[in-house]
Amino acid sequence: MKGYGHTAATLLFLTGLGILLIAILQALPFGLAPMQVGQAIVAAAPGDTGADNIVTAILLGYRGLDTLGEVTILFVAAAAAGMVLGGASRGGAQAENAGFILHSAAYLLFPFLLVLGAYIVLHGHLTPGGGFQGGAILAAAFFVPVLASPASPFNHRTAMLVEGFAGAAFIMIGLVSLVGSDAFLTPFFGKGEAGALFSAGSLPLLYLAIGLKVGSELAGLMARVSGAEAGA
Amino acid sequence: MSLLLRRRFFWEEIDLMSLLDILLLVAALLASGLFVLGRGSFAGWLATVVYGLMLAVLAIAGLALDSGVAFIPSAMSFEILGRNLGWRLDGLGWFFALLTVGAAFFASWYGSGEWGRKQKRMGLQHALLALNVLAMLLLLSSGDLLSLFIGWELVSWAAFAIMTQGGGPAVAAAYRYMIYALAGAMAVFAAIMLVQNVTGGLGFADLQTAISAMSTAQVWVLFILFAAGFGVKMALMPFHLWQAPAYSETPGASSAFLNAVSARMGLFALILVLVKLTGLEALGSLAIPFTFMSAKSALMWVAAITMVVPTFIALMQTDARMLLTWHGIGQGGYMLLGVLVGTSLGTAGGLMHVFNYATYQAALFLAVTAVIHRAGTSDLDELGGLITRMPWTYVTLLMGIIGLAGLPPMNGFVSKWMIYKSLLDGGQPLLLIMAFAATLGTILSVYKLIHNIFLGQLRREHQHLKEAPVSMVLPMLILAGIGFVTGFMPGLALNITDIAQRAIGGDMLPHHLGGVTLATGSLNMLWVVGVLIGAIGAGALIFYLLGNRRYEVHQFDNYAGGHFLSADIRYHFSHEFYPGLARVIGPWYRGSIVRAEQGIGILVNVAGDLWQAVFRVAYTPLYMLLVVVLGLVFTGSWGIVP
Amino acid sequence: MSTGAVLYAGAIGLFLIGCYAMVAERHLIRNILGLVLVESGVNLLLVAVGFRENAAAPILKAGQSAGMMVDPLPQALVLTAIVIGFGVLALALALVVRVHQAYGTLDTREVARLMRVEREASGPGAAGPRAGAKS
C-alpha cells in the first residue's frame, strides 16, 4: 500500500510540473526564435570557417570548446567505466560464439563499415554527419566482430593508444594557435573553396581526431561492458 | 656626573610600554611558558610569584587611575576588515582585573603545594589557569565591542577548558556549560552586529549612538540579546542551570578561581554595556507595554529572582560544593540588583559585594577542597565532627559562611547592608523583602554546611585525619582574613570600588575607613565590630570564668535516656536537613526550567531524526520534483506580480 | 494543433514520462531508461526552441546564400548533449553491472537496504575503503 502513496505523490507533482512547464512555454512563442546569435552565425559562418555545414561550423569553430568537453566526457566515462569494470572482466566463463550468419557477416561487413566511417568523418564539414557519427560507425566495425565471437581478443592496448593520442592531438591543434598569440582553437590553414574536401582550414583535422577518438573509445567501452557481462 | 645623568637606564625605556601592555605580555608569557614547562614542580610557585608581580603592576595602575587618569592605553591594536581593534583598561576593568589576578594568586598558591602534587595533571591546570587570567584581562581591557566579543569568547572557552580537567562528570557539566555559553555568545554576536548595522562602527561610542538612533523595537531586541547573552555567563535565571554542576566539578583550586571571578565577567559586561554605555535612565525609559514595568525594573526582578530561587535550591543540596556554587548564583543577583538601583550607594554596594564575594567564596571553596583532600568526599551526609581534626579549616569555613550569610563582622554584611539600604532609599520594598528572604535562606543553608561537616559526631573512618598542610591552610586563612579586615574597615574596599564607580560615571559615595556616612543613616563598622567583639568577649568571660565547671562525657554515655547508643546512630542529623522546610518548598524544587531545558533537547533530537529520515528514504528525485514545482509557483508568483 | 504545440507537448510529455520512471519505478534499469527519456525530452525541447516556420536546414548548398534557415545553434547543442548523455549512460550501465554483481538484485529499495546494512556493519577501526583495496 505504501507504494501507491508514493506513486500518487509522484503523479501529482508530475502533473503540476507539466502544467507549470506548459504555462511557461506559453510565454515563449513557437517558431519565432529570437536567433540573436543564430542569425549572426548563419551570416558569418561561411566567411569565418569555410564550412558548408553550419552545424559543423558551430561544433568545431564557434563552439569547439564544447566539442572538446564532450570528447572529454566520453573519455572520462570510458575511463571510469573501465575502472569500475576493471576487476570484473577477468575470469568467468566466456560466452559462446554467435551463430554462423552473424559470424560471417561481421567479418564481411568490417571493411565496408571502415570505409563508410572514414567517409563520414572526413566529410563532416560538408554534409550532415561528422566525427561522432563516423566514429560510432568505426566503433561498430570493430565491435561487431567481438559480438560475433566473444572469445576473439579485443586489442584494448591499441584502442587506448589511439584514444589517448587522438585526444591529445585535438588539444595540440588548438594550442598551435597560441604560438601566433591567437586564442585557443583558432582555425589555421586556408579556408579553401567552399564545398571541396580540402576546405574549412583545420576543422577536418579536428574531426579526424574526434572520429578516431570516439571510434576507439566506444569500441573499447562496449567491449569492456560485454566482457564484464560475460564474466558476470 | 653629567655623563651619569644622561645615561638612560633600561627601566626608563619601559614607558614605551604602558602598564597594560606589561600586564598582558606577562600574562601571555606566563600562559605559554606554563604550557611548555608546566610539568615541573616549580611551575605553580613560579606562577604564584608572577601573579604577585601582576598584582603589584595593577596596584600601580590603580594609583594612576585613582589620580584621575581616565584609562590606561595599550599599544596593541589591529585593523581587520576595516574595523579597529583596541584595548585599554579603565577603572571598571581594573577593579575586576584586580580580583581576577588576586583570585589566581591564591588559587595558584594553593595548587602549588601538597594538593597539586596529588592531582593528575596539575601542570596543565596551572597553564589553563594562566590562560584564563590572560583571557579575562583581554576581556576586561577591551576597547571596543569587537574586542569585547573576542575577549568574551576567549574567556568562555578558557573556562570550558579548565572545567573539563575534572574528567568524567566534569566533562558532561562542562559540555552543558559550553552549549549555554555558545548560545549566549551568539546572542551577543548578533547584538554587536546589530549595532554595527545601525552606526557602521563597533566602538563603544557607536553603541550609544545606535541606541539613540534605533526604534524602540530595535532597542528592545538589542537589550534582550545583550542581557541574555551576558546573563548566561553570570547565570541569571533562567539561564542558570549549567553553573552549579560545572563549577563544582572543576578541580578544587581552579574551582575556587572560577567561583570567585569567572561568573563575574558576565556582570562586568552587563555593567559595561547596560549601565555605563546605555545608561540606566535609558533602560528605565524603555517601558514594557501595558504594564508599569520598564526594562530596568524587569531586569531588577530577574536579579531578585536569581537571588532567591537558587538560594533555596542550595538549601536542598547534599554536596558541599554544589551548595556553595548554587549560592554563587544567588549572590550574583545581589550584585546586579545593587548596581541596577543606580544610586551611588547601590552601585558601591553591588561592586563591593563583588569584591567581598570573591574573598569569602574563594576561602570557602579552598576550605571545602581541603576537606575533600583529607576526607575524600564533600558529601554532606558522610561528614561530621571534623572540627577537632581540622580546626584551621573550620575557622576559615566559619568566617566564610559568616561573610556569605551577610552577618557582622565580616565584609559580606557591609555590602549587603548597602544594598538593603539603597533598596530602602530607592523605594523598592518588595525587592527588599526578597533580599531578606534570600538572606534567610542563605543563613539556613550555610548552617547546614558547617554543621554537617564540622559539628556533631566524628565518623570512625575520619578518626585519623590531620589538618591540611600549611600550603593549603595559609592561603585560605589569608583570604578569610581579608574578608574580616575589609569587614572591619570597609573603607579599604570602598577605596577600590571607588575607582570602578568613577569609571561607570554617576555620583561618588562618601565614605571613610569604617564605613559610609549618609543623610538617611550611617554605618561605621569600627563601632559595630568593636561592640560585637566586646559583647562576645564579655560572654566568653562569663561563660569560662563563671561557668567553667565541666566533666567529660563518653560518646556512648547513655545520657539521652531511654535507649542504648551505638556507633551507627548519629548524634547529628545530617541526612534530610530541614525536613519541614523541604516539604514546603520541595514541590517547587525541580522546576519548569529544567523541564524546558529537557524539552529543547528533545525537540532538537526529534527534529534531527526527522531530517535524517527525510534524507534516508531514497525518494530524492521526488523531493527534486517537489522543490521544482514549489519553486516554480514561488518564482512564478514573484515574476507575474512585479 | 500547431506544430509548436505538438513539439512542446511531446518534449514535456517525454520529460514527464521519464521523470515518472525515475521516481516511481523500483528497478534500476527502468530508472536509467527513465533518464534516457528525460534527456530525450529536453533535447527535443532544445531543438524545438530553434525552429522557424518555412526555414531550411542549416547547410549551405552550392551557390545558395544564407537565407531563411532554422537556428543552427540548438542543433549543435543537442549534438553535444546527446553525446554527453551517452557517456553518462555508459557509466551508469557499468555501475549497474557491478551493483548487480555485488548485491544480486536491481531493486532500488533492496539495494539501499543492503547498502545500509553493509555500512552499519563496518565498525570502528575498520580500514576505510581505499583506492585499490580490493585488488
Place this chain on the structure above:
Amino acid sequence: MNTVPQIIFPVAIPLIAAFLLPIAGRCHAGFGRIFGRAAVLVTFLASALLAWQVAGAGPASSAMGGFKAPLGIVFYADNLAMAFVLLLNIGVWLFWPSGDEDRSGPYTLLLTLLGGGAGLVLSGDLFNIFVFYEIVAVASYGLAASGGSAAGFGASLRYLLLSALGSSLALMGIALVYAAAGTLNLADLALLAPDVLRGPPGAAAFLLLLIGFGVKAELFPVNSWVPEIYASAPVRVTSLLAGIVSKLALIVILRFLVLVFPMPSAYGLLLTLGILGVLAGELAAYRARDLNSTFAWSSIAQLGVIAIAFSIPGPAGIAAGIALALHHAVVKPAFFFIADKWRGDVKLLSGGARTSPLVAALFVLLSLSIIGIPPLPGFWAKYLLLDAAFSSSPAYWLAAAVVLAGAVVEGAYLFRAAGFFYGGPQKGRGAALFMPGELVPAFVLGAVLLVAMFAIAPLGAYITSMAVQAADVPAIAAQILLGGN
C-alpha cells in the same frame, strides 16, 4: 581590454595529460603516477602565472577560436575565478592518492576533474559551463566509485541518477534561457536580461539551473547523495568533493545570479534553500552517530551558509560567501581525514585523545574555527556574513539568526565528540594509534588555518576586492563582450 590566450592553460594542460596518462601508465607502472603529479604541478604553475597577471592587470578574457562574443565561447578570468582555480589545483595536489597502485583510472579522473573544474569557473558561456559541469560530474561519479567497495558502486549509481536528472533540468533551464534571449553568452545575457528574462520563463530557468547545479553544490534538497558518497568514497575523494568541487558549483550559481538573474525571486529562492540546508544539515548532524556522517551532514549545513551569503545582493554578501567557502575548503577536508581514521560509533572513540593527542587537538582547533570562535578565521568569515546580512532586508536577519542557532547546534555535536576523545576511559579499537603519515594533509590544512589567523587583515582586504570585482556587472560584461583576439 585585457586579452590573454593563455587563459586556456588551466583547462588544456590537465586534459592533455589525462588523455596521455593511460599510455604513460601502460609504459611503466610508477610512471603514470609521477606523470600525473607533474601535470598537476605544471597546471598549478601556469595557473599561478595567470593569476598573477590577472591580479596585476585586471580581469582577462579570451575568445575561443578567435570568434568574438557572443558568437563564440569566451573565457573570463577575474581574481575570484583564479582563486578557485588555484584552490582546485592545490586540492588535487594535496589529495592525490598516495597508494602505490598501478591503475591509472583514478589519476585520469582526477586530471579531468582538474581541467573540468577550471573550465567551470573560467567559462563565460552558459552551455559551455554545462559541458564542463558534466565533465566534473562524470569524473566525480567515477572517483566516488574508485574505492572498489560494493557500497561505493551503489552510492555512486544513485548519485549518478540524481545528478543526471539534475543536469537534465539544468539543460532545460538553458533551453528556456535560449528560447527567451537567443544567446548563451553570460555577458550578452546580462545586458538582455532586464528585457527578456524578468518574466516567469527567466525565473523558471533560474530555478532549473539552481536545482541542476545545486546537486554538486550540496544544496537542499538535492544533496541526499552526500552522506552516502562521503561514507563510501575514499577519503581523498570525499575531501575534494566536499572541500572544493562543491564550491566551484556554488561559484557558478553565483555568476548566474549576479550576471543573469539579479531579481528578488532568484535571491529569495537561494536564500530559502540555504536556510533549509542549514536547518537540515545541523539538526541531522546532531543526531549522527559516527564522525563521517556528522561531517557529511554538517557539510550540507555549511554549504547552506555559503548559499545564504551568496543570496545577499551586493559585494558584501559575495565577500562573505567567498570567505566562508575558502574557510570551509580548508577545514572540511581535514575533518574528513580525521573521520576516515576514526570510523564507527563516536562513543567507541572514548579516550582517543590519550593515544593520539595531536589528532584530538587538531579536531578541537578545527571545531572552534568552524563554529566561529574568535580569533580563528572561521569567526571572521561569519563576521562578514552577519555584517552583510544585517545590512539587508529583514529576511536576511532571520537567516542570520538561523546561522547563529546552527552554530550552537554545531558546537553541541562537535564538542560532544571531543568530550568522548578527552573524557572517559579508553576503550574500543577506534581510538588506536595510526601512522601519522596518513594524516599529513589534515595537519597541513590545520597549519594553513593557523597561518591564516595571522593574515586576516590582508586576506580580508583581498577577498573584499575580489567580491567588488565579481559584483561589477558592467565591467564584466564589457570585458567578455569586447575582449578576445
